[in-house]
Each structure stands twice: as structure tokens, then as C-alpha cells.
Amino acid sequence: MSAVAQRWGERAEAHLRALAKISAGGPGVTRLPYTAEHRAALVYLARMMTAAGLVPQLDAAATLIGRKGEGRTFYLGSHQDSVPNGGAYDGIAGVVLAILAVELLAQEGVELPFAVEVCAFADEEGVRFPTALVGSRALAGSNDMATLAPGEPMRAAMEAFGVNPEGIPALARDPAKAIGYLEAHIEQGPVLERAGEALGVVTAICGIERHQVRLRGETGHAGTLPMEGRQDALVGAAALVTEVNRLARSTPQLRGTVGALELAPNAVNAVPGEVRLTIELRSEDDALREQAGAALTRFAQATAKEMRLGLEMRRSYHQPAAPCDAKLRKVLAGAMRTTGGKGMELPSGATHDASAMADLCPIAMLFLRCKGGLSHRPEESATPGDLGQAVVAMAAFLRALPAA
Ligand code: HGY
Ligand code: MN
Ligand code: MN
Numbered sequence: 001m002s003a004v005a006q007r008w009g010e011r012a013e014a015h016l017r018a019l020a021k022i023s024a025g026g027p028g029v030t031r032l033p034y035t036a037e038h039r040a041a042l043v044y045l046a047r048m049m050t051a052a053g054l055v056p057q058l059d060a061a062a063t064l065i066g067r068k069g070e071g072r073t074f075y076l077g078s079h080q081d082s083v084p085n086g087g088a089y090d091g092i093a094g095v096v097l098a099i100l101a102v103e104l105l106a107q108e109g110v111e112l113p114f115a116v117e118v119c120a121f122a123d124e125e126g127v128r129f130p131t132a133l134v135g136s137r138a139l140a141g142s143n144d145m146a147t148l149a150p151g152e153p154m155r156a157a158m159e160a161f162g163v164n165p166e167g168i169p170a171l172a173r174d175p176a177k178a179i180g181y182l183e184a185h186i187e188q189g190p191v192l193e194r195a196g197e198a199l200g201v202v203t204a205i206c207g208i209e210r211h212q213v214r215l216r217g218e219t220g221h222a223g224t225l226p227m228e229g230r231q232d233a234l235v236g237a238a239a240l241v242t243e244v245n246r247l248a249r250s251t252p253q254l255r256g257t258v259g260a261l262e263l264a265p266n267a268v269n270a271v272p273g274e275v276r277l278t279i280e281l282r283s284e285d286d287a288l289r290e291q292a293g294a295a296l297t298r299f300a301q302a303t304a305k306e307m308r309l310g311l312e313m314r315r316s317y318h319q320p321a322a323p324c325d326a327k328l329r330k331v332l333a334g335a336m337r338t339t340g341g342k343g344m345e346l347p348s349g350a351t352h353d354a355s356a357m358a359d360l361c362p363i364a365m366l367f368l369r370c371k372g373g374l375s376h377r378p379e380e381s382a383t384p385g386d387l388g389q390a391v392v393a394m395a396a397f398l399r400a401l402p403a404a
Pocket of ligand 1: 124349
């Protein structure tokens, strides 16, 4: 570990400790978009941006963007929002590391031959409102403005925050003037830690699809209703949950999760009459994921028919996989090797703002090892040494980029 990396890592850690205190309380960090915590975090980040020589501005999607230089632009950043009771690194570490990388280059007197913009995106998680990636989609020009129509709760929250969603379509950047986007993010998984690597180069960001399922049977008295002929909605749901797990376990590159399940009447002595559940599928391979979604839909239909249950099943969310740019991956791997890393490559099972920025320009992601691969929980952590290696690698990456 170089002394430079250690010093910048300790600075990054100090900023992340201070930002972690900007939270709505309770265990871990709760910093949801368009809240007092969001505003306080932007005040802190604006100060950091100014110290790094970036000029901070808040855009109509409530993304704080620090700009420096003229001409075509290279974008950096990540999201400022957290999940409820989340960790101190998911998202916000990518913003802090990007600002410090720009500051490091300034201290070394390096003038980049292109402009940089560091983005603190407002709402990547989509936990407060159903829509995710709002800020990054604004730069890529891919927002579904229906989700921001008058009367929509997210619109009211943005207006109360002091931004005007009507201005979002005008935020779309000209692809001809966008060189690329680099996002640093904790891995949120155990791969780098198991490999003993501090940093990794992301190959692709997985695609996602989510299905809402409702199974309807007949409730009844648990003691008097004979087992023969029961229409128990939970038995049907259990078969579907088991099939999601079986299919995902037996299909490389596929992850399948039933993350939410509710049953009614949910009483110890009543046969479940109705079950609602969600199915989420993720893969770097879109065709494979689509086939899995279709297979599970057929399985649900056959199971409902066999058990005489009603079935409603609809795909409620979908996001294609986003491959990372081969040229940027090469530059990033080279930059990592200057910090003693191997430039190890791995896919991202989580989605990120880079998924949306891929509609604007070539993308790259730098993964940072995190303890036990834990994330979306208070125990999430990364070391100052790894944070510092990321700052040095990002600065080396920017220096190695060909002139725009
Ligand atoms: O869901 C995700 O993958 C991300 O953490 N928002
Ligand atoms: Mn997250
Ligand atoms: Mn994240």
C-alpha cells in the first residue's frame, strides 16, 4: 500500500464517517431522496466539490453535479441515497472517491484534456418511490415522465425539495459530447474478498425483471375442511417458490429470489385463501433471463390449474443488462495495476446508475472489496487502504484516457 493511497484512503474514510451521520436515525444509514438528509448531504458534497476545483450545481432531478474543464465530458459519480438502515458506503463512496480523484489530479497539477462532471445522483435505490435511477436516467434522457406527472407522489416530493421535474427532459446530454462514465462502488458481494483483491473491473451489470404474482384459492376452517379437495393458495405459492429456487440453482448466471410474500387471512387456524408474492430474476444474459421468466410463468399457470387456484401474474419491472465498454475496461485494468492490483474482472449482480448511463455513453465500473460482501445493512464496510487504492486508480484512469 503506497503512502499516497493510505493518505487519500484515510481522507475518504473521514468524509464517509461524516456523511454517515447525515441519516434519519435508527441503525445504519437512512438517507432517502428529497428529504432533509438528502439536502444536508448535498451541502457537504458541494463543499467537497468546491475544494476539489469543481463547480457544483443542482439539476432539476436533484442531482448535484460538480463540473470542471471545457469541451467533451467524462462523467463520474454514483448515488447519494441509501436504503433504510443501510450502510455508509453503498453509492455515496463512489461520489466521495470521484471527488477525491479529481482533487488528487489538481494537487498534482494535472490538466485533463476534457471536462469532468462528478454526479451525486438523488435516487438510485427506488425504495421511497417505485421508480429507480431517476437522476442518471435524466442525463441519459430515458425517464418515464408519466412517473413524474402532476399528482404523482414523487413529483410532489421533488417540488417540496425545491426542484422542478418539468426541467428533467432538458437535462438529457448530447451523446456526441459524452466520452464515458466511470462509477466506483462497493462490490456488495464476496468475490473480491475471497480472491484477496482490493479492486475489480466490472464486465457487465445484470439485467432484472420483476413479476407480481397473486394466487387465489378457498379459505376455510383448518380443523373441519377435509384435506381432500382443499384449494390452499399457500401450497401453490410454495410450489412456485421452490421452482424459482430450483431453476436459479440449476442455471449458471441466473439469480432468482422471492423477496416478498403476503398471505390472507394469515391465521393459524384458517386455510390460506390468497397469496401475493414477488419474483425477481437477474442475469448478465438477457435472453437467458427472459426464457427463465417465461418458464416460470408456464409453471405457475400449470400449478394453478392443477390445484384449481386463480392466478394473476404480470411482469412489473424490467431492465436490460448493461455491458461495460471493452476499451474503458482495459484502461481501468491498467490503472489498477499501477496500484498493485491484478485488474480482476467480475460481473455486477446489483444494478447501479451506470445501468442508466449506458444509454448515454460507454460505461465502466470499479468495484471495491467490502467486508464479508455485506451491503444494504449497517455492517457494510470497506477499509481506508482499499478506498485509497480506488482514488489512486481512478486518478490514473483519468490520466490514461485518450484526449477527447
Ligand atoms: O437493487 C439493486 O441492485 C441496487 O442496490 N439498487
Ligand atoms: Mn443499493
Ligand atoms: Mn448502490
